[in-house]
Amino acid sequence: MNRTTETKGITQCSIFDFNLSWYELLTKEEKMLIDEHSVSINFKKGETVCKRGAFASHIYFLEEGLVKVYLEERNKNLILTLFTKNNLLGLSSLFEGNNKLPYSVSTYTDSKVRMIDIQIFRQLLQQNPEFSYRIINLLNEKTSQIYGRFFSLTQKQLHGRLADILLCLSNRIFKSKSFELPLSRADLGDLTGMSTESVIRMMKEFKDDGLIDMHCKSVELLDVARLERISEFG
């Protein structure tokens, strides 16, 4: 008997990348309102889009690029999630009681961000239930993915965490088994919660074991099945 309905593992992939169309749920007037109260800004690679603790004045829509959402405190750095283009960022700061951004955002690659006035966004939430319902769903999906990352980083050791992130980059971010990393080894370290040196050692180990091929920034997954097993068993 095939148990095909079984629940998938917690951390099959832990990074946010999907795109429910929220914009289409707005009326013509509401769309105009957003258009009038937003501007599109270009960011260069490595630039900071916003910092935790600043007043949240906008909701961000990533039109182009790759960014990280992270928490930092005295040189500790925790990446919560990555975002690719066509995703809404900063929804968490909608919370009325706390007008401060709950995380920082910075770019891995050149990016284009549409900044939408947060008051307008709030207004639309209050007046359009379907839109509001969709936003709840976006938040939920995101939260659930972050839980997966939380599990991965706290319950697995290096092998599993690195396998997780490689699968994730392949499946969600680059949608290909081979890709050019826009991230440094230190970035990968932040992403997997391990030291730069450990990333290097572990990547080499994976390469020696024939799991991946790798030369500097270019990576190719060779044995996805085995990587998934490593991810699963931690």
Added chain:
Amino acid sequence: MNRTTETKGITQCSIFDFNLSWYELLTKEEKMLIDEHSVSINFKKGETVCKRGAFASHIYFLEEGLVKVYLEERNKNLILTLFTKNNLLGLSSLFEGNNKLPYSVSTYTDSKVRMIDIQIFRQLLQQNPEFSYRIINLLNEKTSQIYGRFFSLTQKQLHGRLADILLCLSNRIFKSKSFELPLSRADLGDLTGMSTESVIRMMKEFKDDGLIDMHCKSVELLDVARLERISEFG
């Protein structure tokens, strides 16, 4: 110059316990709808309220007790958050695309849970924007607290993590500097992501250092300021 407006640390307290009144935002008819489509169930200490992967048929309102929300997979156990009475549980499963519960819930103490039909809840979300907006805020606040826990568990070492959880239990759960723990040392281990033995050793160390007093299940925080410093510096 006093920088009193500075943002508070990420993990000042990492467990969910607050209570925005969502019920009052419903109309008389809507309240009746909820009353008609919900039942209250008693759970004994240690019982499972629901399991990750099961179909999400209800939203839970904790009327009495203390429960943990957690992820488990092959004897790995990650506690996402604790809930005390008067809080809504299971909001994450509102996400329409995935009718499965994203986490498990079980009780630490005897508890009373009102189970609300999820379809009714969804209907109210769609028809009542203010209610919907309040629920978004609840979700956001919760998410933000879980980020704090995420940071604590991944970026701090044992001292900091234990200090975090002790402060949290004191501030949010028991609202007193001395309290009777309904959790075992093993539970504390799950909560802080450390082994039972390490919890014991660390607690003893805190006791020897005069940070806390402790005898079996009863704990008293003696030097909150120093605990906060330990929490902050990890």
Added chain:
DNA sequence: AAAAATAACTGCTTCAAGTCAGTTTTTTCC
């Protein structure tokens, strides 16, 4: 009230993973 079971505690050992101090390779930029 004694026996059984569970939880709390202790000391010793082991190991995963970080740190440090370099060398080599790749990228950047005048």
Added chain:
DNA sequence: GGAAAAAACTGACTTGAAGCAGTTATTTTT
């Protein structure tokens, strides 16, 4: 295109924290 800077990499060392194997203390059970 060559010098300078930044990443990538390597090996040796250190350490935080888990695991193990046992003892003592608390509950629970009968």
